[in-house]
Amino acid sequence: xxxxxxxxxxxxxxxxxxxxxxxxxxxxxxxxxxxxxxxxxxxxxxxxxxxxxxxxxxxxxxxxxxxxxxxxxxxxxxxxxxxxxxxxxxxxxxxxxxxxxxxxxxxxxxxxxxxxxxxxxxxxxxxxxxxxxxxxxxxxxxxxxxxxxxxxxxxxxxxxxxxxxxxxxxxxxxxxxxxxxxxxxxxxxxxxxxxxxxxxxxxxxxxxxxxxxxxxxxxxxxxxxxxxxxx
Amino acid sequence: xxxxxxxxxxxxxxxxxxxxxxxxxxxxxxxxxxxxxxxxxxxxxxxxxxxxxxxxxxxxxxxxxxxxxxxxxxxxxxxxxxxxxxxxxxxxxxxxxxxxxxxxxxxxxxxxxxxxxxxxxxxxxxxxxxxxxxxxxxxxxxxxxxxxxxxxxxxxxxxxxxxxxxxxxxxxxxxxxxxxxxxxxxxxxxxxxxxxxxxxxxxxxxxxxxxxxxxxxxx
Numbered sequence: 001x002x003x004x005x006x007x008x009x010x011x012x013x014x015x016x017x018x019x020x021x022x023x024x025x026x027x028x029x030x031x032x033x034x035x036x037x038x039x040x041x042x043x044x045x046x047x048x049x050x051x052x053x054x055x056x057x058x059x060x061x062x063x064x065x066x067x068x069x070x071x072x073x074x075x076x077x078x079x080x081x082x083x084x085x086x087x088x089x090x091x092x093x094x095x096x097x098x099x100x101x102x103x104x105x106x107x108x109x110x111x112x113x114x115x116x117x118x119x120x121x122x123x124x125x126x127x128x129x130x131x132x133x134x135x136x137x138x139x140x141x142x143x144x145x146x147x148x149x150x151x152x153x154x155x156x157x158x159x160x161x162x163x164x165x166x167x168x169x170x171x172x173x174x175x176x177x178x179x180x181x182x183x184x185x186x187x188x189x190x191x192x193x194x195x196x197x198x199x200x201x202x203x204x205x206x207x208x209x210x211x212x213x214x215x216x217x218x219x220x221x222x223x224x225x226x227x228x229x230x231x
Numbered sequence: 232x233x234x235x236x237x238x239x240x241x242x243x244x245x246x247x248x249x250x251x252x253x254x255x256x257x258x259x260x261x262x263x264x265x266x267x268x269x270x271x272x273x274x275x276x277x278x279x280x281x282x283x284x285x286x287x288x289x290x291x292x293x294x295x296x297x298x299x300x301x302x303x304x305x306x307x308x309x310x311x312x313x314x315x316x317x318x319x320x321x322x323x324x325x326x327x328x329x330x331x332x333x334x335x336x337x338x339x340x341x342x343x344x345x346x347x348x349x350x351x352x353x354x355x356x357x358x359x360x361x362x363x364x365x366x367x368x369x370x371x372x373x374x375x376x377x378x379x380x381x382x383x384x385x386x387x388x389x390x391x392x393x394x395x396x397x398x399x400x401x402x403x404x405x406x407x408x409x410x411x412x413x414x415x416x417x418x419x420x421x422x423x424x425x426x427x428x429x430x431x432x433x434x435x436x437x438x439x440x441x442x443x444x445x446x447x448x449x450x
Contacts, residue, residue: 129322136283137335138312138386141304147334151325 003201010202011209021182021191021203026210029187032100033168036107037115040167041160044112048119048159049145053131063120069113074172081106082176098179103187106173111163118162122155123148154225161222165215235297236261236390236421237282242291244277244445251277252445254291259390259423261296264416266432267425269442275425276319278442279392282423283316312339315386319394319425321379328354328370328378329363335386353381358407373400380408384415391415393424409435 014022051062083089085097085105096102130151134144149156167173171189178185180194188207196204237259244252252274259265259282267275280286281293287302294300295310315335324331329350336346354360357377362370367378376396383391393412397405413435416422424437432439440447 127322129318129320130324132280132285132316133318133322133324134334134338135308135311136285136314136316136318137338137382138315139334139338140308143338147324 007202007205011206014203014206015210019206022206022210024183025186025188025191025207028100028183028185029168029189029211030214032103032107032174032187033164036104036167037111037160037164039104039108040111040115040163043108044115044159044163045119045149045156047112048116049123049149051116052120052123053145053148066113066117066120070117072110072113074110074170075176076172077106077110078173078176081109081173085177097177098181098185100178100185102177103174103185106177107167107170110170110173111167114166115159115163118159119156122152122159125155126152157225158222161218164218168214169211233260233263235259236295238294238297240292242281242288242293244274244281244286244288246277250445252281252288252442254278254445254447257440257447259421260438261421262416262419263421264412264435264437265421265423265440266435266437267423267440267442268427268429268432269425270427272444273442274445275442276394277445278447279316279394279423279425282390283314283392284310285316312386313388314390314392315383315388316392317379317383317394317396319398321376321382323367323370323375323378326367327363328359328365328367331367331378332363332382332385334382339386349385349387350381353385354378356384356411357381373404376400377404377408380411384411388420390421390423393422395425395427397426 047066051059051066056062081102082097084091085094085102086092087097096105126148130148131144134147135141139147169189171187171193174180174185174187174190175193178187178190180186180190186194188211192204192207192211195201195207235258237257239254239257242252242254242257243250267278269275277286281288284300284302284307292299300306300310324334329347332350332353333346336349341349350363351360354362357380359374359377359381362374362378367375370378376399380396383393396408396412400408409431412422412424423440424431431437
């Protein structure tokens with residue numbers, strides 16, 4: 001027990017002192033997660049809207065595939081993207097492997113099905129009068145879809161935040177595609193894995209606490225936003 | 232003789248395998264008020280959805296201003312700028328009354344100044360002048376229906392389709408809506424209005440279309 005208490009004390013002092021390694025891992029994690037979730041939203045939100053309102057053959061099958069992709073193991077995504085980005089892979093010449101961009105690509109692939117699925121749920125749960133109302137007021141189909149997304153914007157934001165939660169806490173993609181390079185591709189999760197395996201439990205705990213705080217802050221923000229929308 | 236706005240022939244609209252509307256011939260005259268009378272489930276809302284180009288009939292032919300309607304997405308989008316349907320239970324978009332009433336105008340690319348002017352005029356006509364900044368979802372049921380009316384009217388459509396506009400409103404609001412409808416028809420608008428009330432057609436001097444189990448019987 002005293003080991004844990006001592007580790008907590010060291011962890012807090014590392015955070016309060018603004019330890020360079022801690023700060024670097026935190027900022028790298030946040031910036032990579034932000035970019036990857038933006039990329040995932042750019043693909044996931046329109047896909048979710050299209051799946052929710054579209055009438056096309058095999059729609060049920062597409063939804064099952066999207067559902068299944070949500071549970072895709074991070075290391076499998078890492079492996080697949082690694083295969084494409086490695087020297088022998090079709091995109092090897094681009095030289096993205098072990099760069100932050102590689103992590104962004106991998107994490108975006110990881111988050112996109114989550115964003116798409118949550119968007120589908122938000123749209124399907126929306127009032128079914130929205131689209132006919134927009135259409136009959138003379139909005140084009142695209143304007144009507146935009147209005148639909150606007151009406152369920154908090155569901156869409158929740159979808160994006162769920163995607164953010166997935167990528168900020170994952171370790172497989174960041175490790176395999178980023179290579180855990182200090183001050184470059186080392187994220188909070190890869191640093192926790194590395195430092196804990198080295199016996200630096202306090203350092204890992206410090207990052208773990210920050211990771212928890214970030215997750216909590218994101219959830220509080222979402223809850224407050226939804227409450228203000230209802231008011 | 233008044234020109235025909237719509238000419239429907241052998242129209243059939245279905246929900247799954249159920250035929251909701253089956254009309255052999257129906258003409259809606261331009262610039263006139265028509266009251267669509269029928270009991271619940273008689274197909275009034277389905278027919279209005281077809282006339283609003285929101286639902287494509289499964290069979291039959293529709294002429295709008297003498298031109299056959301093919302129900303392509305592009306054609307429907309253009310026609311919906313000329314025809315507006317006010318739903319029985321209108322949906323209020325989130326945001327202010329002004330955002331709601333201006334929706335159709337903004338979609339049409341009207342300038343901000345003109346939009347504001349038309350919104351003000353439309354709200355004034357339904358007795359809600361000065362309501363622009365109010366939250367649309369915080370209005371009473373009667374106020375919401377009047378805002379929805381103003382929103383539809385603001386689009387200045389050639390045809391206004393009203394699905395039981397006076398349902399669930401008090402007598403004074405119903406009378407106000409009826410007088411507004413009459414004034415719009417006098418101004419040249421074609422209006423088709425559904426109602427349960429058999430006497431409404433005679434009261435407003437309208438043409439009556441009776442629907443029974445989806446079949447029409449123009450009187």
